[in-house]
Amino acid sequence: MKGFFALLALLMTLALVACGNDWSVGPDDGGASFNRRFHYYYEVDCRYDAFGQPYDCSDTYSMSPSMVVDLRVTRDGYATLCVDDNCSYYDPRDYDVGYNHGTRYYDFEGYDTRMVIYADGSELVYIDTYKGDAYYYYYDNPDYYDDYY
Structure with missing residues (x-):
């Protein structure tokens, strides 16, 4: 009987070490670590070179209708x-x-193809590596800020 309690105490100690200070069963937000919706209203079209740099870009133009992007990434990394x-x-x-x-x-x-989305929603870049094109999308007109910064 003494051996049973010693084994039980050992298992409880191991369980405490494994859990650490976090006694929660799981996240209280349904498991989502990132869940955002972005609206993009402006676009800039560019050529894209083999070194990953854009060149020969168009002027910024307004898109109509806007593009809506939803991104959800769970705590376990599924997106x-x-x-x-x-x-x-x-x-x-x-x-x-x-x-x-x-x-x-x-x-x-x-x-x-590649799609790069910034977590703050400021920019989305879609790259067609086969054609050598890159498309930059913004929720606000970047040309407006270029004049003031």
Whole structure:
């Protein structure tokens, strides 16, 4: 009987060490770590070179209708990306996360395409690597700020 209680005490100690200070069963937000909807009203079209740099860009123009993008990334890394209600689903290994312009971005790479979405919604970049085109989308007119900064 003494051995049973010793084993029980050992298992409880291991359980406490495994749980740490977090006794919660799971996240209280349904598991979502990122869930945002962005509206893009402006576009700039560019050529895209082999070094990943845009060139020969158009002037900024207003899009009508606007483009709506929904991005949801769960705590376990699964992502849902919807562009104008056309949705794609990604495993955690199917996209990259990085930082640029002082904010986080999500980089979804497909066959001859890439879509980079900034977490603050400031910019979306769609790159067609086969054609060598890049399309930059903004919720606010970037030319307005270029005049003042």
